[in-house]
Amino acid sequence: AQTVTQSQPEMSVQEAETVTLSCTYDTSENNYYLFWYKQPPSRQMILVIRQEAYKQQNATENRFSVNFQKAAKSFSLKISDSQLGDTAMYFCAFMNWDGGATNKLIFGTGTLLAVQP
């Protein structure tokens, strides 16, 4: 069974600085996706960034980028130029891709990020 581990329950960063959130996962599969979701106090689940396992290039979305190390099964999220609006719970998630319809998303336990003014 796949598992996702986020070892940092809480983190804090000063506004405009850079922070990295860690995530490791365990799987025997070769085809899969990895995601970072953001959950602000509104409770809404917002997709931040996704990475296909077959791609060596790290995904980037504006101020958000990942460091994907497939052999180490590591998938960290870097937030550059942190903004107050980045304050939220961040979840790392794994989805096995078998081309079918049973693509369950498995979540880590989350990291609560506080951006300080």
Added chain:
Amino acid sequence: NAGVTQTPKFQVLKTGQSMTLQCAQDMNHNSMYWYRQDPGMGLRLIYYSASEGTTDKGEVPNGYNVSRLNKREFSLRLESAAPSQTSVYFCASSGAFKQRDTWGEKLFFGSGTQLSVL
């Protein structure tokens, strides 16, 4: 607006009462899911439905039942609520989407239901 709609947003039950959480999506997705979110435990999959007419257990199915009424709707039922079922519940559906030059799967979430069982 297209998306996943779940109702109610808040609910308080007494131990032993029953209720059904409703979920509907208008994106023509085959797959739908129910998750629960508890502090320190992330989101855990309760049940999922890969297609209309099929349902499967997830990580924490005990105490719940589901119905995939049609392609749009996927309901979650608590037959006899227990305090351990106090949680935030999310419905989701998944479908293919294109980002730049690649296709992949993406989950779309409802806004959640805060359920308290006293």
